Amino acid sequence: MEKKERVKKIMQIFDNDYEDAKCTLDYKNPLQLLISTQLAAQCTDERVNIVTEKLYKKYKNAHDFANADLKELENDIRSTGFFRNKAKNIKETCRILIEKHNGEVPDNLEDLLKLPGVGRKTANVVLGNAFAIPGIVVDTHAKRLSNRIGLSCNTDPEKIEFDLMKIVPKESWTKFSHQLVFHGRSVCKARKPDCKNCNILEYCNFGQSQKENIQ
DNA sequence: CTCCCGATAT
């Protein structure tokens, strides 16, 4: 079956199984989403939300983060891991927002990618969820599932992003990205994929290869 | 390629 046809079938199943798939980070504005997504690198959304509940009461806007004491900010976000890099990036990001973007988060890929600690994954999360601009988000889940299902044989996230852009309708980019994450967390897990409870097994290369091993 | 890095599931 053609990849586009398989994706269409998979999306029908995902629409049923994960009808309210959405960003699971807590945020009230684009700046909070940007910072939460920077914090989410190699960290669960659940942990990020615990940290940001206090963080966004202490730091209300880009000025507050830009003027923050670095060591204090490091301590405020410590449990998300990579806290020295993340604190430095968030401070510098907010300094740039004030200097070049009137304290606001830019709504285009080019400017977002110039911010420290912001790569294509983070930029596309912000564009899709804060500004409703379609973007394929290739995180660890999207990468793993794309490879297992057989939607892309590339390992470079940017190549996977472009592969998925070709086979997924543009209006579904953001939703499909969320659905990959939901399916990756609940069924197609990194360590122990639960193929016997997978509803897209017949459209998955890895699933088909595992068929005989499922009890 | 390596490094950054804490929390949690297995």
Next chain:
DNA sequence: ATATCAGGAG
């Protein structure tokens, strides 16, 4: 003990 978690930079 080790792999993994909505990665990015040098």
